[in-house]
Amino acid sequence: MSPLQLKTPYFLIDEHKLLRNLEIAKYLKELSGVKLLLALKCFATWGVFDIIKPYLDGTTSSGPFEVKLGYETFGGETHAYSVGYSEDDVRDITDICDKFIFNSQSQLKTYRHMVAGKASLGLRLNPGVSYAGQDLADPARQFSRLGVHADKIDPEVFTSLNGVMFHMNCENKDVDAFVALLNVISDKFGNYFDALDWVSLGGGVFFTWPGYNIEKLASALKAFGMHYDLQLYLEPGEAIITQTTDLVVTIVDIVENDMKTAIVDSCTEAHRLDTLIYNEPAFIKESTENGKHTYVIGSCSCLAGDQFCVANFEEPLEVGQRLHILDSAGYTMVKLNWFNGLRMPSVYCQRTNGYIQLLNAFDYQDFKRSLSQWSVN
Structure with missing residues (x-):
């Protein structure tokens, strides 16, 4: 036809162009040791997951139906995150996700007993800085509800956490800007990382953009992960399907x-x-x-x-x-x-x-x- x-x-999705991006993602994984999760909030057309699955490690979500879709149609690791879970949400998805990430300390306290022992527990942290071109998409905007700020952390929460998630980039094509954000994270939160197994650095890193310095990004990620002895994750969306x-x-x-x-x-x-x-x-x-x-x-x-x-x-x-x-x-x-x-x-x-x-x-x-x-x- x-x-x-x-x-x-x-x-019209072009498989050849999709594979071009995925080969770059594969190269980044090989150089850095980072794991990559497809951000379903950006792209969830599961009819082409057969193309993507061999290159990525799983999916990450922003709502319960995305969790179910990732689990059923993609496989690999299934990460669950939501700005606000209901009790029904937690009950519905706890048994099918590998990482369960809460947005606030209050939700973690309320629901961790339902998740503990079933999925790895995570909490979103907000470094207070970001790379975003528009205020609407800026997770560090004034009065942001997204994640826990450094000065609001109760250190006791880390006794029950396995990992944390940061999401602080939106279409970031500047590797130096990303490295600067890594340094901020180290300064603000590094003393908590010894208690953790993994850190997700979220999405919005446009590593498939023409001319992007993959080697520099990979070096920074590898050094960060080795310094803290952590498994790092990125959650690309646009970078995969741009x-x-x-x-x-x-x-x-x-x-x-x-x-x-x-x-x-x-x-x-x-x-x-x-x-x-x-x-x-x-x-x-x-x-x-x-x-x-x-x-x-x-x-x-x-x-x-x-x-x-x-x-x-x-x-x-x-x-x-x-x-x-x-x-x-x-x-x-x-x-x-x-x-x-x-x-x-x-x-x-x-x-x-x-x-x-x-x-x-x-x-x-x-x-x-x-x-x-x-x-x-």
Whole structure:
């Protein structure tokens, strides 16, 4: 089947590009001794886990359903973390996770008796510093609820802990900035590490970015782990799936009000939510920086500000033309919703042999079931 035969909108995951990132991850593991866990909050399309599983050590989660998904479809180590567990959450997942990480000392105190002896106990710590481009995604922002700050730690909690987790990076492409954060962790928390078996340094380290100094990162991780005699974990999401997936759309109309807008059969509100939340424009494969024809690539939703980007093209766009919205894997498929009752993109994977595999497709009945399952008579 040719991609031109697929009905838009759809996501197309490229196995060859995914393997390129995974080989870099493998190299990092070999050099550093770190273990890598796929962050399901970023990417959870389990239909391609057969590609990823040979390279990573397991999964990490941000909620109970992600824990179950990782356990059932990925295997390896299953790490459970949540900003706030209910008692039912703890009961549901304790028997299927290897590491159980609490966000606060109060939750640890409340539930550790349910977890002890079943899973390795962890606690999230907040170093008070981070690398994040936007306040919304900054775990060290003012009044942060994410993890325990150094001056709030009760040292007694470490008598029952096996490990700790830090998450302090968001799309960090600067290895020197990451090393500086490691030094902060050492200064603030190093005296607690002798009592621990493992430390997770979270996600957001963009080690697959072109030009990233893998060797320097690996050296810093190895030295840190050896100094404290700890097993280190990283929790990559974007680093694994960056530049692997296009959202393919079709232009359904072109309108003009001082600037031409190409309206496509997709929308950021429902299909690429982070574009809207973080106000970061998408990139179009067919565009050129100095093209003579400028268009807003507009969504087909009713939200006035819902658009993908402004882009330039060498030739005028036409109704019926397809566009490829690049790098559309991370924090996209996990956030799909039915806003406006729009058609949900199908999900495909193009395998290295050229075969295009359908991973998921949605129809009206899926939309209807998402709103109600029973009527009141």
